[in-house]
Amino acid sequence: MGLFRRRPRRDGRETPRDPAFGYFSADEGARFRTLVREAFAERGLEVTVYADTVTDSAGRRFGLTNLAAVLHHDDRGRRAWPDLVHQHVGMVLRTMDEPSALDTLSTEQIRSQLYPRIVGADAFEAENFGYARSPAPGLYEIIALDLPESVMMLTDDALRPLGDLRYLREQALYNLRGLPVESHETIRGEAGMRFEVVVGDSFYTASRLLALENVVRETTGEELTPDGALVAVPFRHQLAFHVIRDASVVPALNAMASFAATGYVDAPGAISPCVYWWHGGRLTGLSARDEDGEGLRIVVGEEFQAVLERLVGGV
Structure with missing residues (x-):
């Protein structure tokens, strides 16, 4: 999973x-x-193909959005499409035809494979996830079951037999902290601009913002400051952050806003085009979509403004 995806x-x-x-x-x-x-x-299935979905004779519906995004971003171009489509369709059908893991795995096995997953509002169906937390506008945290070929986002009904929700979330966070960092890169620019990017094939790479202290320590060897950090989760395979220490926060914010907006567009598993301020475990939005949905603007509240004035002076 590359940091900057080359366009085929x-x-x-x-x-x-x-x-x-x-x-x-x-x-x-x-x-x-x-x-x-x-x-x-x-695989013996005749399907009706629509613009962004297909349906089979049993009425099952298969979305095409994520698969289309995967093909779009694969740097091998159209020559790789047949294999990618073949693999994806095979995985989807195997997952649907096999007995549910919730019926075949023990409760302890299921708990050992739980992870928190951060998803964007555009990919979230609130009616099935009443337990979901919203750590920031446009973001939701749910619990997922990690399986060899798929990820099962667990609904209220699926979680209920597994035990207390608070315990299940703690178990999921514990599992998340145990995941290795697959790749880490530092982006540098003018005026001391710098931010870090964690990338990986894991579906929980972006979700590591829920364990940001661990990620910062593991990738930089440093600790978060009392002022926290800027963070962005453009899509599921990417987490960007900048630890706030000095005036370099200003160029970092501008660069990360552009980075997040670009990474979000047409990405598989898109989450958010925005930048957030992580402070004391809380997230506050620092950028927002324009009303026409065509662009982003920086939005600084009084609390973050006070941080900027202290670090930069007279912003």
């Missing part, structure tokens, strides 16, 4: 665009859906 050589933006996935040309979108139909047919 594909049809130019001047060609007609796909109506559902604008990063595809119309021809690429048609090719993508043909590959999906063929992959299902190879």
Whole structure:
């Protein structure tokens, strides 16, 4: 999982665009859906293909958004698409056809495979997750069951037999802290701008913001300051942070706002285009979408403004 994903050589933006996935040309979108139909047919399923979903004769619906984003960002280009689609469809069907892990695993096994997962509001169905926490506007924390080929986001009904919710969350956080950091890179720029990025194939990379103290210590060997840190979670495989120590927080905030907005666009598992202030375990939004949804603006409240004035002076 690269930090800056190289765009494969594909049809130019001047060609007609796909109506559902604008990063595809119309021809690429048609090719993508043909590959999906063929992959299902190879497994004995005839499906009806719509713009962003397919359905089979039993009425099961399969979303295409994440798969399309995976293909879009794969730096091998269209030559890799057949294998990626084939693998994805096979995984989805195996997961659906196998008995539920909630019925085959013991309670202790399930608890050992629980992880907290941060998701964005656009991918969240609140009616099934009444227990979910919202650590910041646009973010939700739920509990997921990690399986060899998939991740099961656990609903209220799924969690209820497993025990006390507070205990289950503590167990999930304990499991999260035990995950290794797959890759860490430092981004530097002018005026002392610097921020850190943790990247990985794990579906819980972004969720590590819930254990930020551990991540900072493990990747930099340092501790968080009383002023906290800037954090961003553009998509599920990426966590960016800047420990607030001095006036470099200003260029870091501007750079991270651009970084988060760019990483969020069309990403598999997109979470948020915003930057947040982590302080004392709380998250406060520092950027927000414009009303037209086309851009972002920096939004600084009184509490963070006081930090800036102390560190920079007269901001």
